[in-house]
Amino acid sequence: MKIEAAVARRQAEEFSVETLDIDDPRNDEVLVRISGVGVCHTDLAVRDGVLPIPLPAVLGHEGSGTVVAVGSNVTKVKVGDHVVLTFRSCGHCHSCDDDDPAYCQQFNELNFAGVRSDGSHSLRSEGEAVSGNFFGQSSFASYALAYEANIVKVDERAPLPILGPLGCGVQTGAGAVMRSLSCEQHSSILVLGAGTVGLSAVMAAVVQGCSHIIVSDPMEARRELALALGATHVVDPINADLGATVRNFLPHGVDYALDTTGNVAVLQSALSCMGHLGTLGLVGVPNKPGVTIPVDPLQLMSLGLTLKGIVEGDSDPDVFIPELVALFLNGKFPFDKLVQTYPLSEINRAVTDQARGICVKPVLIPAEQGEATHAV
Known part of the structure; x- marks a missing residue:
């Protein structure tokens, strides 16, 4: 399947927006049509070589969107569900068993390896392997593959394109105080x-x-x-x-x-x-x-x-993200005031605007999701 994605090809250089091939979901994977994805400091740290993920890579770890396909072993979500993508955890180590998935003993391998657990790539550019699976999603793209462990179903009344930051930056700050x-x-x-x-x-x-x-x-x-x-x-x-x-x-x-x-x-x-x-x-x-x-x-x-x-506000995302959505819908957590949307194609402008303080949280909108808004 062809997707649009922002690719980090070389350290400390701008992202390039390209057409890539993405695999069909495996038995344990979920294919999500991305409605929006936040830009986070961690994405830029990887692009700039602070975190050693092989380039070229598709980053992005604050995605939100709609489930369009599920693997045969997936029972947590179904096609059509609105979801927020967050960090991935193994689900069976001591920390995960104690409902502390942010301290999963396999956190680094599952979130920063750039490949699936078996070492395979899910993304390619004209046959060239591209690192993906970033935080179990790589959501700087029109579609992303995720897993049951890092996908959270959310209330459909909430504005889906801007919910992605709940998966990392917003979750981290709010969870630090509340958890x-x-x-x-x-x-x-x-x-x-x-x-x-x-x-x-x-x-x-x-x-x-x-x-x-x-x-x-x-x-x-x-x-x-x-x-x-x-x-x-x-x-x-x-x-x-x-x-x-x-x-x-x-x-x-x-x-x-x-x-x-x-x-x-x-x-x-x-x-x-x-x-x-x-x-x-x-x-x-x-x-x-x-x-x-x-x-x-x-x-x-x-x-x-x-x-x-x-780490990640000590959050158990399946519990905490819906709690934040509910607070938002009740007017008690107006995180939308932090968000400025940009087309995915303008990712480099979004990064520059954030660095200059023009916006707090850029959220990228893939082209097929409709026009993004941008304040100069």
Whole structure:
């Protein structure tokens, strides 16, 4: 079958939109017609060689769409179902058995290998093998193959083309607050970075009933959006001392902080904002592997601080994604305010706009799904 796909051919170069061949679904696979797919930092990290997936490759791991074919062993979904695609997990390791699929012991092999589990490729360009199976989907395309483990049926009342980011970026930020940190009502939280993950955390903090929601970001437009989404205070870290500013709001420090930047200097600033028995959650991915955080053990001990690494918001997608959709439909989680849609053919423009702060979450719409909207 012929599909349209955005292909990463060489490190740090623009994507090329090409016609590829995709396999028919195997017994355990699901073929999805993609309605929309979010652009995430992880996609760009792979393109730029930070994560070693062989190129050429079709990336994309925030897809949403309609099931058009299922393998003979698939029982979870049927043709015509509306679905969100998320990360893949094995379903039978210790973590999966404990309903912690984000910590699946085969996570790297299933999501970053670029091939099926048996080593075969599902995508080709004029006979040339193209890496796919990215997060069990490779959804920078008009169609993608997925699996029961990483496909979630969703309410058909929700706007399908923009639901894809619920599978990663939105899920990560919201899950960090609602699942990983489990922020209590009336607690305080500092969110570092107001991109998709950080602003999703802000909306989740509103859902949780946090009394103080402080957002630090150097971009004025994103600070304004954070306030519109429910932040109680914002900080420009370029022109203000973060620790001193936060303690003007909360002299005893914050109960929780969530770093979405992966920046060592930002993390050190966050530690200066923590209150007694506070928890600092880490979801930001550093630009280079092997980065270390200088930590004062006496500070950790005297305040009883916890540093918590977080993957995908500790989400069980089959439970959490429908919960987020329900909150959205009830007007309590307006993640659509983060989204700007682009045609799939304009993926490079979308990436540039995101880097420049023109949009928060670009969502790519394949040509056959109709016209995308774009604000200049």
